[in-house]
Amino acid sequence: MSEGIRVADVDEIDEGEALTVDAETAGTSDDIAVFHSDNGNFYALNDTCTHEDASLADGWIEGDEVECPIHSARFCLRTGEALCLPALINTKAHRVDVRDGAVWLYPNESPLNA
Numbered sequence: 001m002s003e004g005i006r007v008a009d010v011d012e013i014d015e016g017e018a019l020t021v022d023a024e025t026a027g028t029s030d031d032i033a034v035f036h037s038d039n040g041n042f043y044a045l046n047d048t049c050t051h052e053d054a055s056l057a058d059g060w061i062e063g064d065e066v067e068c069p070i071h072s073a074r075f076c077l078r079t080g081e082a083l084c085l086p087a088l089i090n091t092k093a094h095r096v097d098v099r100d101g102a103v104w105l106y107p108n109e110s111p112l113n114a
């Protein structure tokens, strides 16, 4: 288990917003989007939509789902599951913790609440 990457203070990501951790920092093949949902929870998915080349961090976040900003595919923020067309391929979910007032990302670890 890695020590995790300190992404931001909790209050630096407004509800309904997301930011990205670049692939080089995360040590992953894709950038990772870290979402603060309107349900108060934080989630992380690979940033690139599995349909075409869109950033899910620019999508619309509602509950435990994010909608792609280009063709409106939706993904489960807890599991990365593709929930509707045109996306046919699930994306990858990563573990996020909130600790000491900060958001921590654990690339390639499964979310605890998946």
Ligand code: FES
Residues within 6 Å of the ligand: 049, 050, 051, 052, 053, 054, 068, 069, 070, 071, 072, 073, 086, 087
């Ligand atoms: S690029 Fe995301 S649904 Fe098409």
